[in-house]
Amino acid sequence: EAGVVQSPRYKIIEKKQPVAFWCNPISGHNTLYWYRQNLGQGPELLIRYENEEAVDDSQLPKDRFSAERLKGVDSTLKIQPAELGDSAVYLCASMGREDRDEQFFGPGTRLTVL
Amino acid sequence: AQSVSQHNHHVILSEAASLELGCNYSYGGTVNLFWYVQYPGQHLQLLLKYFSGDPLVKGIKGFEAEFIKSKFSFNLRKPSVQWSDTAEYFCAVSLNSGAGSYQLTFGKGTKLSVIP
Numbered sequence: 320e321a322g323v324v325q326s327p328r329y330k331i332i333e334k335k336q337p338v339a340f341w342c343n344p345i346s347g348h349n350t351l352y353w354y355r356q357n358l359g360q361g362p363e364l365l366i367r368y369e370n371e372e373a374v375d376d377s378q379l380p381k382d383r384f385s386a387e388r389l390k391g392v393d394s395t396l397k398i399q400p401a402e403l404g405d406s407a408v409y410l411c412a413s414m415g416r417e418d419r420d421e422q423f424f425g426p427g428t429r430l431t432v433l
Numbered sequence: 434a435q436s437v438s439q440h441n442h443h444v445i446l447s448e449a450a451s452l453e454l455g456c457n458y459s460y461g462g463t464v465n466l467f468w469y470v471q472y473p474g475q476h477l478q479l480l481l482k483y484f485s486g487d488p489l490v491k492g493i494k495g496f497e498a499e500f501i502k503s504k505f506s507f508n509l510r511k512p513s514v515q516w517s518d519t520a521e522y523f524c525a526v527s528l529n530s531g532a533g534s535y536q537l538t539f540g541k542g543t544k545l546s547v548i549p
Contacts, residue, residue: 359442360541360542361523361525361539362477362523362539363539364537410477419484420527420537421467424477425476426475
């Protein structure tokens with residue numbers, strides 16, 4: 320079974336530029352999460368999807384961050400414009416109905432904003 | 434809001450030494466508890482989890498953790514570490530709503546370095 324796929328793995332951009340991250344969850348997983356992990360910290364939830372619905376986006380900085388999961392499968396997280404403080408690893412995770420809270424994480428996208 | 438505290442930022446051990454990593458959480462209700470591990474260059478993966486029942490849970494690679502409700506703790510242990518255990522370890526908590534709690538709160542992580 321393939322795991323959670325994320326791309327790109329690394330991204331370097333200048334501040335004020337836009338950037339997008341893509342996530343393909345494990346097949347059949349209806350719940351999808353985006354986390355941000357700053358250096359030396361644990362992951363922090365940005366947004367949670369149940370199928371195509373964003374059911375918890377309270378931690379998403381909506382002035383510059385947006386996300387979508389149009390068909391309830393793949394998801395895209397966008398930052399526009401990026402700021403220096405957005406440098407972090409962006410993690411995607413998914414969970415199936417039978418997984419009882421066990422989330423499966425992708426490798427993450429390491430973003431560096433110069 | 435729930436929070437998770439991991440007491441040690443960086444632990445250095447020699448091979449065969451015993452390991453105990455501390456984790457405390459702050460939440461008065463029913464919780465699900467997890468330890469995740471991130472090996473160098475790899476993604477986060479589940480080490481073990483506690484939902485209910487026996488408070489001593491066993492995970493992969495010889496790890497175990499004990500849930501002590503009165504102390505709000507879920508410490509990770511391994512009797513004899515190996516060089517391959519070098520990794521970062523994250524404790525996480527989610528609220529048990531009965532219908533599925535969904536949201537994990539992570540600690541800051543403990544980096545373990547095992548010296549051959």
